[in-house]
Amino acid sequence: MPTQGPPGPRPAFADDLAAARREAFALLARGVADRRSPFHTPTLATVGADGGPRARTVVLRGFAAEERCLRLHTDARSAKVAELARESRAELHLYDAARQVQLRLRGRATLHQTDAVADAAWAASRPFSRQIYSAQPAPGLPVPAPPPAPRDPEAGRADFAVVQLRFDRLEWLWLCAAGHRRALFTWEPEAMTWLAP
């Protein structure tokens, strides 16, 4: 494994599980608020119709810490939506190279297209972000040539979807020259433990 630079003062989370969990939650919150955070663009893994894994980059749009619920936006016509409708179990992978931290969140996704959750997310979206949902044809279909960029910020509402991922398992890995740390946090029932890195 790669290691972090010269050893400095050990942060509290190096030897305190609760502090490590707080650190993980703080990084998730920053991933939403700070577009330059590497946690802003995690990898979402789903299960394909053939049972195989599917992974892609998404933008982390929201995090409700109390509910352990992450919010993502996507096109309802995309493969990931069909995959999640069929199998709601999903995993989110986040990696911060500067901090040498990896999170792996596992849970179940719910899809929101016509409800208040989707309405609120659409209302809060900028026109620039809305444009992509008016793209034709549907994402992932073969096209004879690259299509023009979609320009209509309103036409995409019907194909706009919110994915909420409520996680009940969080694995935190922190690489440090003075000693790597790996911890597992679960809920329902709530538990935490160190893991051998």
Ligand SMILES: Cc1cc2nc3c(=O)[nH]c(=O)nc-3n(C[C@H](O)[C@H](O)[C@H](O)COP(=O)(O)O)c2cc1C
């Ligand atoms: C930096 C970056 C951010 C992305 N953000 C999103 C996103 O928030 N939602 C989304 O559906 N796709 C996003 N994509 C595109 C996906 O990675 C993927 O190509 C697309 O959603 C189709 O995936 P699917 O066919 O597995 O559904 C992003 C891609 C990149 C490179």
